[in-house]
Amino acid sequence: MKIIALSKENVNEYREIRLEALRNNPEAFSSSYEEEKEMPDDAFANRLGNEASITLAAKDESGLLGVVTLVREQKKKIAHRANIFAMYVTPEARGKGVGKALMKEIIERARKYEGIEQIYLSVMSENEPAKKLYASCGFQVYGNDRRALKIDGCYYDEDMMNLYLV
Structure with a gap:
């Protein structure tokens, strides 16, 4: 397995795993x-080809095993912050260190961005x-965001988490 940064050339693979994530775990994403x-x-390609974000993927010979996106804040007052979105590992790859490898690499990439001091994410409270x-x-x-998502009449809470880099 290797960790790669996705680009517009990876749009088909990215679209496929993104739709799989939304289908398999609808409660984990606001989309x-x-x-x-x-x-x-x-629309998918634009997510992969802009200066404000980077999407990493864990990949082996079978294809993409997982993805994670880091988005840097653009407004001056919050430019010291970044957010992690769209973290997903395929069911077959779970429990094998894929998620940990993606998170370690995305954090290291964030440390290399000038001015990033903290990273935020949200996660379903029951996950x-x-x-x-x-x-x-x-x-x-x-913090906790009660009733953050509503899917088919069912509410899901989210825990908000952060990591200070400095």
């Missing part, structure tokens, strides 16, 4: 499969494996 399946390839992974990387819960 929905129904919304994103209709999006053109250009203990993900919360354990993030905690093992140094993230701490700083």
Whole structure:
């Protein structure tokens, strides 16, 4: 397995794993499969080809095993912050260190960006494996967003976590 930065050339692979993530774990993302399946390839490509973000993927000979995106804040007053979005590991790759490898690499990339001092993410409150992974990387819960998502009449809470780099 290797960790790579995705570019616009990876749009088809990225679209496939993104839609899989939304289908498999709708409670883990604010976007929905129904919304994103209709999006053109250009919309997915734009996520991979801009200066404000980087999407990393774990890849082996079978294809993408997982992805994670880091988005740097652009406004001057919050330019010291970045956010992690769209973390996903395929069911077949879970429990094999893929998520940990992605998180370690995205944190290292964030450390190399000039001015990034802290990273934020949110995670479904009941997702203990993900919360354990993030905690093992140094993230701490700083709040809870009750009823953050509503899917088919069911509410899901999210824990908000952060990591201070300096």
